[in-house]
Amino acid sequence: MRILHLTTEFPPVIYGGLGTAVGGLVKASARTGMTVGVLLIGATDYEGYGNLGSSERTASDPERMVVDSSEATIFPIAWSSAIDASVGLVRKWRPDVVHMHAFWLSPIARAIREGAATPVTSRRR
Numbered sequence: 001m002r003i004l005h006l007t008t009e010f011p012p013v014i015y016g017g018l019g020t021a022v023g024g025l026v027k028a029s030a031r032t033g034m035t036v037g038v039l040l041i042g043a044t045d046y047e048g049y050g051n052l053g054s055s056e057r058t059a060s061d062p063e064r065m066v067v068d069s070s071e072a073t074i075f076p077i078a079w080s081s082a083i084d085a086s087v088g089l090v091r092k093w094r095p096d097v098v099h100m101h102a103f104w105l106s107p108i109a110r111a112i113r114e115g116a117a118t119p120v121t122s123r124r125r
Contacts, residue, residue, distance in 0.1 A: 001034045001035070001096050001097075002034070002035040002036075002037070002093070002094065002095040002096045002097075003029060003034055003035070003036055003037070003095055003096065003097055003098075003099060004036075004037040004038070004039055004090065004093065004095035004097070004098045004099070005022055005025070005026060005036070005037070005038045005039065005072075005098075005099050005101060006039045006041070006086070006098050006099065006100045006101060006105050006108060006109060006112075006120075007019075007022050007038065007039070007040060007041070007100075007101040007102060007105070008040070008041050008042050008043075008101075008102055008104075008105070009022060009040075009101075009102075010022050010023060010026070010038050010040050010043070010074065011023040013040065013043045018101060018102065021101075022038070022101055026038060026071055026072050027071055030071040030072060036071065036072040036073070037072055037073045037074070037075060037093060037095060038072050038073070038074045038075065039075050039077060039086060039089065039090075039098070040074055040075060040076045040077065041077055041079060041082050041086075041105060041108065042077075042078070042079050042082075043076050073093075075089055075093075077089070082108050083107065083108055083111045086108050086111065086112055087111050087112055087115040087116050090112050090116040090118050091115075091116045095118060096119075097118070097119045097120070097121055098112055098113075098118055098119070098120045098121070099120075099121050099122065100120055100121070100122040101122070103122075109122070
């Protein structure tokens, strides 16, 4: 199973509880043998799990992904190109499902579902 988490927070990018929760879910999923990716929207200076870099990335190129082989592949994408870059990334990475973690990412999730023909789930209360 290949799962891609669509989020705005992932350690060390944590503004509240979301980043901590997504980090734990990614670790747990990887331990079960799933192939896990994190589509990290807005964190263009992300340099790996637990590390922020100092340079601003302006291009959202899936080839510039950051790999943390112990748990997940991280795809930092800028807000400015989030929809097109996300659809292209999903087409290329081919997850079985994309799990959206924040409702404000709905336009991106919708574009992925429609443009990449990939199921999108979210946690509902």
